[in-house]
Amino acid sequence: MQGTMTAKFSEEMLKRIEEILKRYATKRAAVLPVLYLAQKEFGCINDTALAAVSRALKISRADVYGLATFYSMFHEEPLGRNVIFLCDNLACTLLGAESLRDHLEKKLDIRMGETTADGRFTLKNAECLGACGQAPVMLVNDDFYEGLTEARIDEVLEKYK
Amino acid sequence: MRIADLIMEKILLNRVHLENSRSIEVYLAHEGYEGLKKALAMTPKEVTEEVKKSNLRGRGGAGFPAAMKWGFAAADPNTPKYLLCNADEGEPGTCKDRQIMEGDPHELIEGMIIAGYAFGAEFGYIYLRAEYPRLVGILETAIAEAGEKGFLGRGILGSDFNFTIRVHRGAGAYICGEETALIESIEGKRGQSRIKPPFPVNVGVFGKPTVVNNVETLSNVSHILRKGGKWFAGIGPEKCPGTRIVSLSGHVERPGYYELPMGVTFREVIYEHGGGIRDGKALKAFIPGGASAPCLTSQHLDVKMDYDSVAAAGSMLGSSALMVMDETTCMVKVAERLTRFFVHESCGKCTPCREGTDWLLKLLQRIEGGQGKEGDLDLLGEICDNISGKTFCPLGEGALGPVRGTLKYFEEEYREHLRLKGCPLKAGIGNS
Ligand SMILES: Cc1cc2nc3c(=O)[nH]c(=O)nc-3n(C[C@H](O)[C@H](O)[C@H](O)COP(=O)(O)O)c2cc1C
Ligand code: SF4
Ligand code: FES
Numbered sequence: 001m002q003g004t005m006t007a008k009f010s011e012e013m014l015k016r017i018e019e020i021l022k023r024y025a026t027k028r029a030a031v032l033p034v035l036y037l038a039q040k041e042f043g044c045i046n047d048t049a050l051a052a053v054s055r056a057l058k059i060s061r062a063d064v065y066g067l068a069t070f071y072s073m074f075h076e077e078p079l080g081r082n083v084i085f086l087c088d089n090l091a092c093t094l095l096g097a098e099s100l101r102d103h104l105e106k107k108l109d110i111r112m113g114e115t116t117a118d119g120r121f122t123l124k125n126a127e128c129l130g131a132c133g134q135a136p137v138m139l140v141n142d143d144f145y146e147g148l149t150e151a152r153i154d155e156v157l158e159k160y161k
Numbered sequence: 162m163r164i165a166d167l168i169m170e171k172i173l174l175n176r177v178h179l180e181n182s183r184s185i186e187v188y189l190a191h192e193g194y195e196g197l198k199k200a201l202a203m204t205p206k207e208v209t210e211e212v213k214k215s216n217l218r219g220r221g222g223a224g225f226p227a228a229m230k231w232g233f234a235a236a237d238p239n240t241p242k243y244l245l246c247n248a249d250e251g252e253p254g255t256c257k258d259r260q261i262m263e264g265d266p267h268e269l270i271e272g273m274i275i276a277g278y279a280f281g282a283e284f285g286y287i288y289l290r291a292e293y294p295r296l297v298g299i300l301e302t303a304i305a306e307a308g309e310k311g312f313l314g315r316g317i318l319g320s321d322f323n324f325t326i327r328v329h330r331g332a333g334a335y336i337c338g339e340e341t342a343l344i345e346s347i348e349g350k351r352g353q354s355r356i357k358p359p360f361p362v363n364v365g366v367f368g369k370p371t372v373v374n375n376v377e378t379l380s381n382v383s384h385i386l387r388k389g390g391k392w393f394a395g396i397g398p399e400k401c402p403g404t405r406i407v408s409l410s411g412h413v414e415r416p417g418y419y420e421l422p423m424g425v426t427f428r429e430v431i432y433e434h435g436g437g438i439r440d441g442k443a444l445k446a447f448i449p450g451g452a453s454a455p456c457l458t459s460q461h462l463d464v465k466m467d468y469d470s471v472a473a474a475g476s477m478l479g480s481s482a483l484m485v486m487d488e489t490t491c492m493v494k495v496a497e498r499l500t501r502f503f504v505h506e507s508c509g510k511c512t513p514c515r516e517g518t519d520w521l522l523k524l525l526q527r528i529e530g531g532q533g534k535e536g537d538l539d540l541l542g543e544i545c546d547n548i549s550g551k552t553f554c555p556l557g558e559g560a561l562g563p564v565r566g567t568l569k570y571f572e573e574e575y576r577e578h579l580r581l582k583g584c585p586l587k588a589g590i591g592n593s
Binding site (some may be wrong): 004023024025026028030031033035036049059064067070071072073074085088089090091093123126127128129130131132133134135139142143161 | 178249250252253254255256258259290291292293294295325329330331332333334335346347348349350351352365408409410412416417418448452482484486490495498499502505506508
């Protein structure tokens with residue numbers, strides 16, 4: 001907990017928060033966008049991030065924590081440099097998502113939810129990414145890869161360092 | 162003649178294949194913002210009347226008449242009013258709203274502006290699911306373009322109508338697609354459903370009258386204004402006109418998304434548009450409307466794709482996510498996979514849903530894994546009955562769809578799992 005008393009956003013982030021606040025009728029409504037900013041600035045939603053959000057929006061830290069844990073996009077531990085979300089909902093499972101999971105786990109030598117030792121990849125499963133017509137699908141950082149095969153996965157991973 | 166032959170052109174996806182289809186220049190060159198110009202020359206009431214004539218029903222799942230919702234919000238004296246576009250697209254199997262937003266964002270934006278004018282909203286938000294990060298930029302660019310041309314902001318096109326649109330990115334919770342949970346989420350709270358009444362049209366976001374409409378619903382609006390409510394009402398079934406973007410997935414030759422008139426049969430969608438079942442295999446089951454919709458089988462291929470017909474067949478059209486399964490598919494596994502989704506997404510607020518879905522999953526896993534016991538099937542049914550009608554929000558009810566549907570049509574396959582102490586389909590799901 002030490003250090004969180006002074007936890008603050010950078011000047012640049014505070015300016016962005018000012019902009020975000022203009023979009024909503026209440027301060028509280030800015031909390032999701034501000035949590036996204038905090039995750040970017042602090043790497044994850046740790047104590048420092050919670051304290052900074054709490055201070056910026058005048059919401060209690062416990063309250064911010066409750067939100068951060070409700071929404072699956074926020075994480076308490078830092079993730080790898082690149083995050084792979086592999087869909088394993090029905091449409092993707094029907095077209096082989098389970099064997100692609102095995103392939104990824106083996107190739108990266110980690111299990112679902114883990115990060116490689118070199119910090120290059122975190123592997124997560126996702127519930128329907130909204131690309132079922134092109135299943136099986138994964139999202140790497142901000143980009144979709146559809147119609148996956150093992151070979152295509154190997155090729156895609158090369159792009160991410 | 163088939164209905165599909167009657168409408169020669171697409172409505173919603175008629176621009177997405179153009180080069181630079183997202184840009185406002187291309188949009189303007191193809192009838193863009195013509196509907197808005199027409200609307201602004203009418204009174205808000207007249208605009209709502211025109212949409213009422215079209216009989217446009219909500220595409221988010223429930224099929225509620227759009228004009229009626231707008232009328233309720235307009236009648237409430239409280240201001241300012243809000244329009245929330247539901248772009249959470251979370252129902253597994255669904256990938257339709259993304260096609261519109263990615264390929265033709267102005268179609269949605271124009272529809273939102275017209276809707277806002279019709280019921281007197283000043284502020285619009287697009288609640289976008291977190292898993293579509295690239296769309297944030299695409300939508301914000303389009304919103305900025307529309308602002309530069311005077312379609313958004315203060316005094317739109319010389320009128321006294323003011324309207325702004327903001328993109329609000331969700332953060333990964335299926336329940337936030339439910340309209341009251343979505344409202345809580347925009348307000349910066351945990352996405353947990355509210356008790357109705359009061360309804361959002363009276364007490365919605367920030368306590369103000371609020372309309373929540375799906376992306377596909379709103380994207381039809383500019384076309385209705387441009388070509389008239391009567392034109393729209395003439396497409397497909399009288400009670401549920403217009404087109405539908407079907408998200409077709411699973412074991413078909415040509416999966417993808419297809420804009421088809423309401424009222425085509427599932428046979429036509431699967432066999433003509435989708436090219437039939439992959440590798441010449443036989444159809445085993447299909448889910449007509451996303452994860453919450455109970456499955457149907459080959460005996461239902463001639464059911465028409467509209468809300469009322471699918472409901473009469475014992476399922477629901479929901480988001481028109483059509484998931485197709487061939488003869489190699491294990492239906493216990495299908496139920497298990499979808500139930501896992503609901504366990505993950507249950508918000509935990511009420512016991513029947515939180516505990517009940519978890520129990521369903523444990524039982525399904527045990528049956529699929531070959532450790533099922535005599536009586537497990539009765540137990541599954543009992544747990545369903547204990548959830549049904551006893552949950553706080555509709556997610557709990559939706560969670561029963563996969564179990565009830567598969568039990569109804571494939572009880573024998575469940576029994577075989579018990580008898581053989583394992584899955585009778587060696588190939589299993591997804592291994593083909
Ligand atoms: C659990 C649950 C999830 C839902 N998810 C969505 C969704 O992702 N997108 C959507 O448009 N509607 C969704 N709905 C329906 C909305 O509550 C609401 O009815 C709809 O957005 C209204 O828009 P419409 O009248 O234009 O259809 C969901 C409903 C429930 C119960
Ligand atoms: S039914 Fe499920 S999702 Fe809905 S309030 Fe209850 S626990 Fe939450
Ligand atoms: S099931 Fe994988 S993208 Fe929808």
